[in-house]
Amino acid sequence: MAHLDLHCPSGCEEGVFEVLNAEVLVDRAGAYLRHRAGAATYVCATCQSVAIDMAGVSREMRRERSVEPEVLHCPSCGIELLPPEDEALTDVLECPACETRFGLEEGMRRLHGGSSGLLDGSDG
Ligand SMILES: [Zn+2]
Numbered sequence: 001m002a003h004l005d006l007h008c009p010s011g012c013e014e015g016v017f018e019v020l021n022a023e024v025l026v027d028r029a030g031a032y033l034r035h036r037a038g039a040a041t042y043v044c045a046t047c048q049s050v051a052i053d054m055a056g057v058s059r060e061m062r063r064e065r066s067v068e069p070e071v072l073h074c075p076s077c078g079i080e081l082l083p084p085e086d087e088a089l090t091d092v093l094e095c096p097a098c099e100t101r102f103g104l105e106e107g108m109r110r111l112h113g114g115s116s117g118l119l120d121g122s123d124g
């Protein structure tokens with residue numbers, strides 16, 4: 001589950017890394033069992049550069065894709081609105097054009113282009 005894919009940014013081929021800030025657990029004989037890598041930092045044992053966790057990078061990139069849209073739409077008149085900078089402070093917007101007050105979630109919903117009509121049930 002907690003799989004890592006460590007790479008030295010300097011390109012060292014040894015692939016040996018030192019774990020910093022991790023709780024290392026050992027048995028009675030002092031033999032390594034495992035470590036808790038909560039806030040662990042991995043550095044290259046050869047050049048001491050902070051290692052790059054490629055598995056973590058790809059995870060971060062997937063999170064980037066789920067960002068909120070940059071533009072909101074007024075559910076009443078449909079004009080584009082810029083979202084508030086501090087959305088934590090307010091979740092209700094007021095349209096400057098038609099003065100309709102609506103929630104952030106409401107403004108983020110996609111508006112159907114075209115007139116409202118019958119739904120054609122086409123099963124692709
Ligand atoms: Zn290195």
Ligand SMILES: [Zn+2]
Binds near residue numbers: 074075078079095
């Ligand atoms: Zn409006």
